Amino acid sequence: MNRDVRRAGALAARMAVALWWLAGCNTGPGASAPAASPNAVPSSVREAVRVATDRSAARQSTVTLPSGERLQRVSLSNGFSHVVVAKMGPNGRPSISCVDSAPAAEAFLAGGSQGNGQ
Amino acid sequence: MKALGAVLGGTLLLVAAAAHGKANVVIVNGDPADAGFNDPTPVAPVGGNAGTTLGAQRLAVFQTAAEIWGNALDSTVPITVLSHFQPLACDSSGATLGSAGPTNIFASDDPTFDAGVPASVFPRQNTWYVSALSQKFAGKQVLSGTGTDEANYDIVARFNSSLDDPNASNCGGLRFYYGLDDQHGNLIDLLTVVLHEFGHGLGFISLTDPSSGTFPGTPPQPDIWAYYLYDESTGMHWVDLDDPGRQASAISGALAWDGTTVKTAVPATLLYPPVVRVTSAPASPSAVGDYPQLTIATFSGPIGLTPIAGPLGYGSTKWGCSGLGRLDSLDGQIAILDRGGPSADAGCTFVEKARNAQDAGAIGLLIANNTSNPPLITPALPSGDTGSDITIPVLLILQTDGQTLKAAVGAGTVNAEIVRDRDAGIAGADSEDRAFMYAPTTLTVGSSVSHWDTSAFPNLLMEPFINSDLTHSLDLTVPLLADIGWFSDGGSIVVPDGGSGTPDAGSGGGGGGGSSSGCTSAVGPPAASLALLTLLAFVRRRRAV
Numbered sequence: 001m002n003r004d005v006r007r008a009g010a011l012a013a014r015m016a017v018a019l020w021w022l023a024g025c026n027t028g029p030g031a032s033a034p035a036a037s038p039n040a041v042p043s044s045v046r047e048a049v050r051v052a053t054d055r056s057a058a059r060q061s062t063v064t065l066p067s068g069e070r071l072q073r074v075s076l077s078n079g080f081s082h083v084v085v086a087k088m089g090p091n092g093r094p095s096i097s098c099v100d101s102a103p104a105a106e107a108f109l110a111g112g113s114q115g116n117g118q
Numbered sequence: 119m120k121a122l123g124a125v126l127g128g129t130l131l132l133v134a135a136a137a138h139g140k141a142n143v144v145i146v147n148g149d150p151a152d153a154g155f156n157d158p159t160p161v162a163p164v165g166g167n168a169g170t171t172l173g174a175q176r177l178a179v180f181q182t183a184a185e186i187w188g189n190a191l192d193s194t195v196p197i198t199v200l201s202h203f204q205p206l207a208c209d210s211s212g213a214t215l216g217s218a219g220p221t222n223i224f225a226s227d228d229p230t231f232d233a234g235v236p237a238s239v240f241p242r243q244n245t246w247y248v249s250a251l252s253q254k255f256a257g258k259q260v261l262s263g264t265g266t267d268e269a270n271y272d273i274v275a276r277f278n279s280s281l282d283d284p285n286a287s288n289c290g291g292l293r294f295y296y297g298l299d300d301q302h303g304n305l306i307d308l309l310t311v312v313l314h315e316f317g318h319g320l321g322f323i324s325l326t327d328p329s330s331g332t333f334p335g336t337p338p339q340p341d342i343w344a345y346y347l348y349d350e351s352t353g354m355h356w357v358d359l360d361d362p363g364r365q366a367s368a369i370s371g372a373l374a375w376d377g378t379t380v381k382t383a384v385p386a387t388l389l390y391p392p393v394v395r396v397t398s399a400p401a402s403p404s405a406v407g408d409y410p411q412l413t414i415a416t417f418s419g420p421i422g423l424t425p426i427a428g429p430l431g432y433g434s435t436k437w438g439c440s441g442l443g444r445l446d447s448l449d450g451q452i453a454i455l456d457r458g459g460p461s462a463d464a465g466c467t468f469v470e471k472a473r474n475a476q477d478a479g480a481i482g483l484l485i486a487n488n489t490s491n492p493p494l495i496t497p498a499l500p501s502g503d504t505g506s507d508i509t510i511p512v513l514l515i516l517q518t519d520g521q522t523l524k525a526a527v528g529a530g531t532v533n534a535e536i537v538r539d540r541d542a543g544i545a546g547a548d549s550e551d552r553a554f555m556y557a558p559t560t561l562t563v564g565s566s567v568s569h570w571d572t573s574a575f576p577n578l579l580m581e582p583f584i585n586s587d588l589t590h591s592l593d594l595t596v597p598l599l600a601d602i603g604w605f606s607d608g609g610s611i612v613v614p615d616g617g618s619g620t621p622d623a624g625s626g627g628g629g630g631g632g633s634s635s636g637c638t639s640a641v642g643p644p645a646a647s648l649a650l651l652t653l654l655a656f657v658r659r660r661r662a663v
Contacts, residue, residue: 063224075222080318086212
């Protein structure tokens with residue numbers, strides 16, 4: 001009984017930590033950056049990047065190999081994704097950037113280009 | 119709806135690719151009938167892509183990317199990529215071209231091992247790896263690679279079909295190029311973008327949250343990248359830093375990759391940066407000095423360690439466009455021409471300027487930018503022009519530098535040279551050949567940490583900006599993947615050819631001479647592989663001296 005209680009407590013603690021971690025992931029790498037103006041970029045691209053890079057649905061489980069080796073597994077249906085965004089440069093050539101957060105996408109789309117052009 | 123039902127019913131089409139590669143990267147077509155990869159819209163074959171429908175051409179690009187990666191990696195377990203080509207966001211500001219990433223990460227949880235059980239198949243315990251690499255270690259398919267649950271696959275990829283919608287003006291004119299020959303002109307080379315995104319899915323990704331420095335998992339434990347990310351300011355690897363330390367390092371501007379294979383490959387991949395050096399200007403002594411902020415045209419002739427020297431000459435027609443008449447002789451001179459033309463609709467391409475300057479006898483061409491925003495771009499070829507006749511160096515310089523040099527030329531003789539600057543060190547790496555990672559000090563465009571730094575020269579596949587001068591080479595990506603565990607059981611890699619400090623290396627093209635796939639696979643022990651890498655690097659360095 002005590003063992004079961006301890007197990008339940010440990011499980012609860014692990015779940016709490018998991019929720020904390022997942023919440024942390026959800027803040028994204030741009031969280032420490034200044035908040036971007038919501039009007040700087042139309043919302044569809046920013047929102048698409050936010051969804052694609054959202055890790056809040058990640059779930060952790062255990063897998064055992066035939067050898068007996070136990071693996072921890074974190075799954076995320078959306079994937080630990082990076083998103084490629086593009087905009088057209090003033091001379092008709094695209095600029096392309098790979099981002100991992102909505103603020104980074106917004107900074108690229110609203111800001112100066114570093115891609116190639118002509 | 120009916121087609122979607124078919125997909126949800128699990129009738130996913132498996133398309134095997136890279137049957138001859140060391141790894142089998144399998145593109146799983148997750149699209150419904152008549153859409154995405156199954157779009158029946160007739161199209162003409164283009165650039166080596168024989169597909170005659172839009173869907174077939176899209177699929178051929180994905181399969182080519184799978185084949186390139188499959189030939190470069192080693193695994194006995196199929197790597198599955200659930201792929202979609204579907205409408206994604208577009209608006210007046212731009213578009214999402216696509217996304218991809220690993221759907222699972224694994225870490226060996228050693229405590230369940232009993233005495234006598236063979237050691238873990240994972241190189242490091244309690245360390246996160248992406249699933250494709252984890253399954254390679256296991257030698258067994260842990261993920262089913264089937265069904266509709268995206269978590270059953272190693273990688274999920276979604277790309278934007280809206281760019282092909284003839285009525286989708288809201289994509290701002292952005293279009294994919296489905297050819298396989300890199301002749302994309304002003305279009306977006308889909309193959310390059312897919313290669314980049316697959317790279318993330320195969321392990322070119324830091325799993326640490328850079329905004330907090332927190333490792334993934336419960337309890338948090340490092341990913342394999344943490345052992346190789348090296349903070350130059352503290353001299354510590356991420357695995358040895360605490361969360362605040364990693365958080366600070368991610369925006370330090372001083373982050374590098376400290377892996378043996380990458381360090382060995384750097385001298386053979388990256389180049390000393392080019393510089394325009396004004397050696398004398400009697401009438402304008404303040405103009406003497408180095409002008410290092412420039413880009414090399416993708417079609418430029420080679421620039422080596424031997425200076426290309428001569429007087430500067432400002433083109434008689436200023437812009438060098440054919441429509442403005444012939445340029446006066448520039449025999450033996452390094453020409454200066456202005457970007458653009460006398461009016462918005464009277465300009466010409468970079469390559470036309472280069473062709474005219476070369477025909478006028480110039481030994482090099484500096485194109486002065488006509489704008490400060492952006493300060494530099496990489497001059498590229500228009501679609502259908504190979505630029506193979508251009509033999510002189512062609513560089514774009516800052517608008518302000520152009521103004522300085524033109525003023526100096528107007529005042530008197532200015533002698534200059536174009537050369538690779540050995541004193542500046544290899545572009546994109548530190549003095550120990552650690553390649554810099556992208557860790558901008560403030561939030562900026564592009565994502566941080568999981569890319570090479572933009573100072574790398576020539577441009578690399580896994581920089582945050584997917585530059586138009588990339589050549590479908592995997593360049594330094596495969597050495598990094600080798601550092602994290604690919605090839606750890608006997609595969610070997612060969613560094614890309616065309617290395618860097620060689621006297622005449624580095625055609626101007628940012629591609630810098632990588633092989634078509636960046637690497638080839640061959641059976642051999644890791645020690646032999648490293649020996650080969652070391653030998654190549656040694657030879658190239660000796661040649662550079």
